[in-house]
Amino acid sequence: MNIQIFVATGLLVHCVFLISIFDIYFTSPLVHGMTPHQTPLPPPARRLVLFVADGLRADSLYEVDDRGISNAPYLRNIMLTKGSWGVSHTHVPTESRPGHVALIAGFYEDVSAVARGWKENPVEFDSVFNESKYTWSWGSPDILPMFAKGATGDHVYTHCYEAEKEDFGTEDASLLDTWVFDHVKDFFRSARNNETLLSKLHERKVVFFLHLLGIDTNGHVHRPHSREYKNNIRKVDEGVKEIVSMVEDFYGNDGSTAFILTSDHGMTDWGVHGAGHPSETLTPLVAWGAGINSPQKVASQQYEDTFLKDWKLETLKRQDVNQADIAPLMASLIGVPFPLNSVGSLPLEYLNNTAHFKAESMFTNAAQILEQFKIKMAQKKKSTLSFLFSPFKSLSESEQIDILRKARTSIHHGKYEEAVSLCSKLIRLALEGLSYYHTYDRFFLGFSVTMGFVGWTLYVILIITKMHTDLTRSIANKEGAGCLFQYTFLAVGVLIAIFLLIQSLPWTYYIYCLLPVPIWYAVLKEYPVIQRLVASFVNFQPAQLAGFLLVCILGIEILVFSFFYRSSLSFGLIIFSMWPLVTQQWNQAKTIVLSWILSCLLLAVFPLMPVVGRKPSFSLVTTAGLLILLLASSYLVTCLWKQKKKHMPCKELTIYLFQFLSLALSTYIVNSTRSSLHNKQGLPTTNQIISWTTLGSSLVVPLLSPTFLFPRLLSIFLSLMSTYLLLSTGYEALFPLALALLMFVWINMEQEAAQRYGISPKPKLAALSFSYTNDLTQFRQLHLDDVRRSFFFVFFQVTAFFGTGNIASVNSFDPTSVHCFLTVFSPFLMGALLLWKIVIPFVLVSCAFEAVQVTTQLSSKRLFLIVLVISDIMALHFFFLVKDYGSWLDIGTSISHYVVAMSFTIFLLLLSGVAQLLTTKRLALWEEAKHHSL
Template identity: 70%
Template sequence: MLLFFILGLLVHFVFFGSIFDIYFTSPLVHGMTPQLTPLPPPAKRLVLFVADGLRADTLYELDENGNTRAPFIRNIIMHEGSWGISHTRVPTESRPGHVALIAGFYEDVSAVAKGWKENPVGFDSLINESRYTWSWGSPDILTMFAKGASGDHVYAYSYDADNEDFGAQDVTKLDTWVFDNMKEFFHAARNNQSLFSKLNEEKIVFFLHLLGIDTNGHAHRPTSREYKDNIKVVDEGMKEIVSMLEDFYGNDGKTAFIFTSDHGMTDWGFHGAGHPSETLTPFVTWGAGIKYPQRVSAQKFDDAFLKEWKLENWKRQDIHQADIAPLMASLIGVPFPLNSVGILPVDYLNNTDLFKAESMFTNAVQILEQFKVKMTQKKEAILPFFFTPFKLLSESKQLNILRKARSYIKQRKYDEAVSLCKELIQLALKGLSYYHTYDRFFLGINVVLGFVGWTSYASLLIIRSHSSFTRGVSKEVKKPSHLLSCSFIAVGVLVAFFLLIQDCPWTYYIYCLLPVPIWYAVLREFQVIQDFVISLLTFPPSQLAGYLFIFTLGIEVLVLSFFYRYMLTAGLIAFACWPFITQLWIRAKSISLSWIFFSLLLAVFPLMPVVGRKPDIFLVIGAGSLVLLLSLCVLTSLIKRKDRFINEELLLHLFQMLSIALSMYVVYSTHHSLLKKQGLPFLNQIISWIILASSFVLPLLSPTSLFERLFSILLSWMSAYLLLSTGYEALFPLVLSCLMFVWIQMEQETLQQSGVSYRQKSQGYLCCHKSIHEFDHKVTSLQFTCNLDITQFRHLYLEDIRRAFFLVFFLVTAFFGTGNIASVNSFDLASVYCFLTVFSPYMMGALMMWKILIPFVLVMCAFEAVQLTTQLSSKSLFLMVLIISDIMALHFFFLVKDYGSWLEIGTSISHYVIVMSMTIVLMLLNGLAHLLTTKKLELYGKSKSHLI
């Protein structure tokens, strides 16, 4: 069985990894020829201002007094340049946003995961193509482009990463540092002839990365005074920089300026998904080669922003974020970034029609080069009779469009040439997507075959070893025929040979060969399949159809809950009716009432807002107070119940209560310290980390009796959860745990009601614990210490499928009960402020993932207790849980989309990743839950089990 679970873990890792080869592969290709517009550029230098985390509406709108927050930018829009909105794609994070801006392509998600600061893959960028680039700002961004550039022409000046402190008194210093250091740099250049000479070269770039707005948005929300005041600081700083540059270069009119943002931010201070507040960023450009403001009488846009911003009379021109890279390349006359998929926004250019047409022609050839390289690579890797070319853009059509466009330029039909080049670009982009996803269907078929085979094999294993369906059949496994073995070996060899002659990646061998042994294992159990089918035929068709309908309905509710959280509420309301359906209401009214109450109470949480909620520290304090009150009641009960209460147990319980109280104090104290902009108190930080570390150890010191161990786990992990909470979610683990305690008792009552005799079937098992009489009357008398495999005591029944479904449902509720982890922007960085405020993406991410896992572990520990009280093998019940999870994962695999909006595509993929992660994590957390519930640490090396 251990070997089976190890193999199962490996198989699920393969299924999990397959989604990255199918949907998350890098779109980059190499080997293209650089393309350069043959005409002289309008600008000698470019200044790029990127205000990290700046929303378009917050910049453009007027304040409550009707005044602009950015008078310098407003003046540019009305008198000097052009403006619009830059539309970003998901994920709306700093790294992919800057890559789109400067390199012109939308980075795949796997690249973001592989490297936060450094490039996991090489790509060309405007900075690489420039003669010289000087940049100032955050080390996370500047290092990435400096390392990706070839040669020694990129100079990056960044502050210490410790300055990115969300709890600092004034984070606008992140921006003023950039402005001050750039001023000092130019002042020093006047006395440095070598540097002065470089600064007067052509094709140079100045990149100013301004992180203060993003940091203020995370710390105080974009609606805060701090966020809006930071915009004023940036506006004033830009005005000074522009004035300094004009003075340095003697107003030569050869400087182009661009001001934009990498992403926006939601009202609750986060970004990463596709909310309009994240994807709508400002874009303002002026200077050499840029059109002056154009007055218009009316504009057609779907949104109502123009009237709100009082900018309806100045022409707004929206662009895609990747379009900024070719615009910048065109302005200073450098080759378009080789991997750029941006389309040059010619309407922004203040130049001749010939220059616009030539630039657009260069843009079209540059993107066509990528298409041709991608097609050649795919064609060389596939057998000729299997290769299907992209029919919309054949070689003859490419030549025809290029000749026609060149002819239009010679005939001075510039508008026709521009239009034709845009058509060629659209076809080339479709072709790039076609070849990028060429193997998707082939790989998908193999993954589905592996999925179905694995689920079938796991089901057969349960039927053969843990059910009564095969009682009439010999349990001896018959040796499979040599013909079956030889057939599958032959199939495997053929598949491997087919992949070898096509020079496929090594991962393709895994996806394509994995179904072969899996289906061999399934077909060798043919006798079990036959016996199972015969057993099913003995069931009345209506009853069988009813079971199948209920099971399918349950799976669909779980799947729909990923899209609509209120489905969890509907499910919990249905759970509340369970005592009436099974007549438990008559047998155990008090337990049934508790089940109904906590089911309905838990059903409230999925109806609460996922995001946008404001921090409410008093709710966190209230949750801690309830836990302390409950602890006092339990402590009193334990003292009364035991003839001799162990001193160590009393001290442990009191220490855990102290941890809860300290967590409440740290949360309150840290919140007020940050409000006063005094930062995170060092003592609070130390206490928080100590409480987090102790939460792993303290439960292992408690007695292994069921109730006391589970309650000890709740107290320890609740203290850590309080430190990671900002509002109503602090109540969630408490309510969930109460329902779990009632679930354990409900399952015991259900099993007793079904007529299963404990006295007959579990006498050997119960000798490890208390007397049979005690077990019949108190579930709390059980202990997590018996190592016997109890599969010999009873088989699986249909009721056990319901238990497995309950577990999966509670796990999904633990996922989505207080948030939607399918969306990155559901996370609130304020959750980790008790531990750290200095920006550290991996540490912050780890803490927030731990916050998600705490309810998960509470459910898994309760599951251990359910297995104990129902005399059910943990292996068999866990197998059923994995099967349900795999059916859900296969469901989401079919729902994965590669069309529609980027948000829809990303969401569909994330659902599959979540379910697969849940399946894998379940295997690991099952071991963690077993450790937490069964192991006991002895402080003095002396067992005290005889006193318990």
């Protein structure tokens, strides 16, 4: 197969496998066409005020210090004297948009929203705001517009500050909340002189939404236990007190206003969110006013956590809810229809109303969720052949009618507790049924994708065997396959297409189900190659074959385990350190072997350390910069000393001096920026310009250096490290240095191993050039030892990814690391910088791999095929490990593993091209002169 066609096919196949996970697990749970349901009895409140303190942890609001003083004295007094309180349990990802959607729309958003940065509406959904008569909102432009955009009519009004105000380097981020409070006050003052507005404000079913972002911003910058974070909570507490007083005064203290304060997500001790740590998923909920229960005293209460004792709230009843339950609570309080897509269950313990009202509200809640269940079932039944359709047996049509009839009869006869119990049962069954129909096609799609996965992996193995080894040299090339063979697969494809067409299934199903057909056709067409491959394994001694398979399985499992336990990478590196001793290389190159052992053990330390970001230490960043300068300059001096009378060309020396200067500047900029932000002076413009200039030049300057192995690798390392230091906050700045040292030794080790296994020796490493990769005459066929080289490459790439973090740390973005470049909140730009920081260690490993291919006289394309097989087997592991049960953290993490593994395969292919560009290309800005390499 032509290499371009193979690469294009490989990319297409892997893109299909990657996208399949979103169709299987991440399809939108929303259905449309439901009839709105609302409680028929008069609601207790005419209006609702919703405060959402973005990034506020439950413990930060509820805790008291040693003197018994709270961070929020007004809200604590509300809990003690007027309202109800508890913990709202959020779901991952603990980000602002999913949290607000759960709060206001009552459902947990699907991941398709990620593609739009959780700002736009990937699908239309209903919300409490949409069902209200009028909603006025104040706050961030990242949150408010999405609820206005999805609303029908013109009754959801937004008042947003400029995005530039979301500046992490600002003197006081609590000004964001002050802006909201001030504008709300101005709004009510102006309403007294505006008859039209005054009339609207006195309507029923009115909502006021105050989005308070200051706490989240201060938490990112200063951490949740900082003075700034706690002071911001106090300012919010004071602001809430003022707004409550003003609203009650505006409405003449009519007692018809309900107030709710909560948060979209919490925050870790190290100032990030996005994953499932309890500090991120436990948020406060305080409710008071019209329709809300007063405090309930209890002798004791039991919870799995020990927070009550720390909060000094043991005798005050804590009432926990799921975050989506708050939407039906708000709807019930002001008497609007429950949001059509809500999956929340009304928390009755918060309501201060008659038993009749509570029963009717639960009946409405159950009818609204049941409506979704019916629509979902009808959709699935319509798209499935009647003899294949398997309904959800626990909630048949007769069961639905029976429960609704019994509940309505119970309400009619005043048996309200019985009615509530029946409605709760119906809600539980309807939610289970929604999940059943939402995952109805999961096994069918999963089987199709698995068949494609296995077929593709086998096909790549056959391509390696046929085109890049000597095993099939005697097999004659046969053009095409038999007509019967071709027609059989064609018939299978047509039958599958007809089966899908009859059921009117989505077009993506055709891709997943039909893709295995041509893949397996290509596999079975190579039957002679399969025979020869099997025969070659049979020729192995049983002990040798068992040992080879054991090593392969153990290696793959270590890679898989590293996604769950970073320490397994340390275990793997320790095993790697023993490799030269097992292969008896110790007697040939003791210095190199000793360096290999020490480098492996040094790098093995990093996966054992805490996840990066928890404890910033800019002194370690400075140390890393000085160490790199010392080691790089020592290497250059040593090379010049060995050359004796030979001198480095002036232009090359200029390049290295520029890179040394850039590295020194980066080290200074990191400390200067940190000091400036700490003193609340913002990001200096000079620092910002130098940072962006360093980033821009990091991919260009290496192309000016010679293409000899170590000079080019050194130039790449120096340039990339200048940028990496600017994005570092702690010990991770030392990680690329340890990784680069191991890569340097690996190149030397592989040359020694290549000579040992009979590959003709090349010139000394100092004389080798990356230009050899363009010389087809230098390449050889694959050997069994190349499997080990490819595995090393994959292992080092996984180490580059997990060496200083894990899935949770990748999901939890820490804006501190980009402060040298910008402090104004910009999720896509900040995310791009974070991504580049993650990519830099990958680039270092890929460039080293290019050097290994030069030293072992192997085509990068051939070696990469083995890498493709290894990474595909890893990805297949994670496909089977994806969970749709258990905690949300378990589900989210398992899916993240698969997405990372699949992206890893595609990413390595793209990264190989970047590495070849960085190593083989050279910009000639001046006339070439004859020179000696380092």
